[in-house]
Amino acid sequence: xxxxxxxxxxxxxxxxxxxxxxxxxxxxxxxxxxxxxxxxxxxxxxxxxxxxxxxxxxxxxxxxxxxxxxxxxxxxxxxxxxxxxxxxxxxxxxxxxxxxxxxxxxxxxxxxxxxxxxxxxxxxxxxxxxxxxxxxxxxxxxxxxxxxxxxxxxxxxxxxxxxxxxxxxxxxxxxxxxxxxxxxxxxxxxxxxxxxxxxxxxxxxxxxxxxxxxxxxxxxxxxxxxxxxxxxxxxxxxxxxxxxxxxxxxxxxxxxxxxxxxxxxxxxxxxxxxxxxxxxxxxxxxxxxxxxxxxxxxxxxxxxxxxxxxxxxxxxxxxxxxx
Amino acid sequence: xxxxxxxxxxxxxxxxxxxxxxxxxxxxxxxxxxxxxxxxxxxxxxxxxxxxxxxxxxxxxxxxxxxxxxxxxxxxxxxxxxxxxxxxxxxxxxxxxxxxxxxxxxxxxxxxxxxxxxxxxxxxxxxxxxxxxxxxxxxxxxxxxxxxxxxxxxxxxxxxxxxxxxxxxxxxxxxxxxxxxxxxxxxxxxxxxxxxxxxxxxxxxxxxxxxxxxxxxxxxxxxxxxxxxxxxxxxxxxxxxxxxxxxxxxxxxxxxxxxxxxxxxxxxxxxxxxxxxxxxxxxxxxxxxxxxxxxxxxxxxxxxxxxxxxxxxxxxxxxx
Numbered sequence: 098x099x100x101x102x103x104x105x106x107x108x109x110x111x112x113x114x115x116x117x118x119x120x121x122x123x124x125x126x127x128x129x130x131x132x133x134x135x136x137x138x139x140x141x142x143x144x145x146x147x148x149x150x151x152x153x154x155x156x157x158x159x160x161x162x163x164x165x166x167x168x169x170x171x172x173x174x175x176x177x178x179x180x181x182x183x184x185x186x187x188x189x190x191x192x193x194x195x196x197x198x199x200x201x202x203x204x205x206x207x208x209x210x211x212x213x214x215x216x217x218x219x220x221x222x223x224x225x226x227x228x229x230x231x232x233x234x235x236x237x238x239x240x241x242x243x244x245x246x247x248x249x250x251x252x253x254x255x256x257x258x259x260x261x262x263x264x265x266x267x268x269x270x271x272x273x274x275x276x277x278x279x280x281x282x283x284x285x286x287x288x289x290x291x292x293x294x295x296x297x298x299x300x301x302x303x304x305x306x307x308x309x310x311x312x313x314x315x316x317x318x319x320x321x322x323x324x325x326x327x328x329x330x331x332x333x334x335x336x337x338x339x340x341x342x343x344x345x346x347x348x349x350x351x352x353x354x355x356x357x358x359x360x361x362x363x364x365x366x367x368x369x370x371x372x373x374x375x376x377x378x379x380x381x382x383x384x385x386x387x388x389x390x391x392x393x394x395x396x397x398x399x400x401x402x403x404x405x406x407x408x409x410x411x412x413x414x415x416x417x418x419x420x
Numbered sequence: 421x422x423x424x425x426x427x428x429x430x431x432x433x434x435x436x437x438x439x440x441x442x443x444x445x446x447x448x449x450x451x452x453x454x455x456x457x458x459x460x461x462x463x464x465x466x467x468x469x470x471x472x473x474x475x476x477x478x479x480x481x482x483x484x485x486x487x488x489x490x491x492x493x494x495x496x497x498x499x500x501x502x503x504x505x506x507x508x509x510x511x512x513x514x515x516x517x518x519x520x521x522x523x524x525x526x527x528x529x530x531x532x533x534x535x536x537x538x539x540x541x542x543x544x545x546x547x548x549x550x551x552x553x554x555x556x557x558x559x560x561x562x563x564x565x566x567x568x569x570x571x572x573x574x575x576x577x578x579x580x581x582x583x584x585x586x587x588x589x590x591x592x593x594x595x596x597x598x599x600x601x602x603x604x605x606x607x608x609x610x611x612x613x614x615x616x617x618x619x620x621x622x623x624x625x626x627x628x629x630x631x632x633x634x635x636x637x638x639x640x641x642x643x644x645x646x647x648x649x650x651x652x653x654x655x656x657x658x659x660x661x662x663x664x665x666x667x668x669x670x671x672x673x674x675x676x677x678x679x680x681x682x683x684x685x686x687x688x689x690x691x692x693x694x695x696x697x698x699x700x701x702x703x704x705x706x707x708x709x710x711x712x713x714x715x716x717x718x719x720x721x722x723x724x725x726x727x728x729x730x731x732x733x734x735x736x737x738x739x740x
Contacts, residue, residue, distance in 0.1 A: 151434070193537065197560070391706065
């Protein structure tokens with residue numbers, strides 16, 4: 098968190114009414130709610146201690162019980178009756194919140210949608226005009242088969258194991274597996290179930306529109322104790338460091354690959370071509386990507402993949418010869 | 421010295437907020453600690469900067485005429501009803517919803533704006549629970565470099581120009597657009613607006629905007645009333661299926677294609693012949709080529725030729 102004065106004033110304008118309402122709250126709790134270190138809150142309090150009414154005499158300043166702060170680690174603030182409400186939402190804050198709620202609305206199942214709508218309505222009322230301008234951002238999530246969605250919602254709500262028929266596009270293969278659902282994540286326009294897969298004994302993301310069947314079993318979900326929800330801050334699909342590396346050269350027509358997949362290295366070549374390095378877990382996936390790019394991409398490494406994909410194209414062409 | 425400046429900005433805010441009337445500048449200079457020992461010029465400069473910083477935070481500082489008793493120097497004030505967050509009461513389930521909203525943005529400045537908004541709600545006594553382990557997590561990332569400038573241009577109604585690369589085309593072309601809004605559509609961010617060169621509404625994928633986005637004056641255009649981004653997106657988005665192709669799929673392969681098929685019949689040797697609706701011929705040929713020898717196109721000729729051309733190009737590829 099940067100320590101510039103604007104940020105500090107912004108925080109203090111919320112901190113004063115917050116503390117007025119919570120006499121004797123532990124410093125650690127305050128820091129947690131404001132997402133800063135306790136030392137930062139102490140700095141804020143030391144500034145507030147010098148703030149007060151115009152022409153303030155010492156007794157007119159905001160009062161902070163420094164003994165309670167030093168001794169018991171709790172915050173007591175008084176003599177700030179004129180700051181009993183926080184500043185209203187700035188337009189960009191109201192907009193960011195409203196769009197987040199809209200995304201949540203798009204992602205919600207039938208059961209939660211009503212609560213999201215009520216919240217949005219109240220927020221709009223409190224924020225006033227700025228949220229009206231939230232019409233300038235919209236988030237659309239592709240709809241999925243309502244039966245599949247209902248099954249996933251039920252399994253999550255009741256913490257039950259599921260049996261999935263799941264299509265793996267990289268291998269063009271439909272698989273059967275039992276999974277223990279953990280949460281439903283929406284990213285880049287698609288819904289994914291994060292679940293512990295009992296077949297591969299790993300946490301995986303399953304795209305809902307690739308489930309051909311989803312059955313909620315009677316057994317309860319019991320992911321192993323070491324099953325962790327993936328940290329999504331780096332995106333849903335982060336290649337593992339030990340996945341093999343492929344080097345591709347892309348024509349301009351295939352340059353979308355460099356923005357669509359996580360790229361490790363990128364070199365600009367002549368004529369708008371680029372050379373990229375990306376990690377792949379599944380060679381089938383890489384082969385299918387190159388076939389799809391129809392000559393706009395060349396596999397430089399690994400050479401075995403280059404050979405295999407060339408052979409696959411020749412084999413496919415044989416289907417068309419003589420007809 | 422950050423603490424001194426924060427203290428001055430707080431005291432200035434309080435001074436203007438508790439005043440019943442507009443406060444003239446010389447009174448502010450006396451009343452707010454930090455302005456006392458400055459030269460006239462230095463005070464003027466510092467006061468102007470402070471006002472501007474507070475306005476950026478959303479503190480509504482008004483300028484107005486003071487009654488005659490104070491000569492005719494203008495004064496400043498902050499109206500409490502415009503300063504304070506209005507009353508908002510949330511039920512337990514609504515508070516949980518707000519807590520979920522805190523996790524949606526993966527984009528730095530919008531995540532920060534959301535957090536700041538939530539702090540204000542919490543300061544107003546709204547219980548916001550951000551710690552609950554949830555089963556529903558929508559995520560909004562915005563990694564495109566053009567996102568921030570386009571977002572600002574939309575909210576400030578500034579016309580913009582930028583270089584735009586269309587799919588498959590070589591050189592990017594300069595576009596002049598009145599940005600009406602931004603929409604996340606099939607997982608990508610798009611700008612929707614009035615294209616001044618083509619004199620029509622257009623949709624631009626933010627990831628295809630190259631270089632800097634130059635913006636004109638704020639309020640430089642009027643967006644349409646009753647703007648419906650979703651309806652616009654669906655009418656401007658890539659074409660809906662209008663044609664159909666006949667393809668043969670090998671036994672055990674192409675389940676995803678089979679699910680989209682409008683007709684399906686058994687052919688010889690375990691192959692299935694299916695009919696696939698499509699809108700974009702090139703996109704279909706890309707997809708069908710990816711199945712290699714497991715899918716064969718029967719008709720129409722353009723799709724068949726497109727797939728053959730792709731396969732032939734890959735088959736002829738020689739490593740550089």
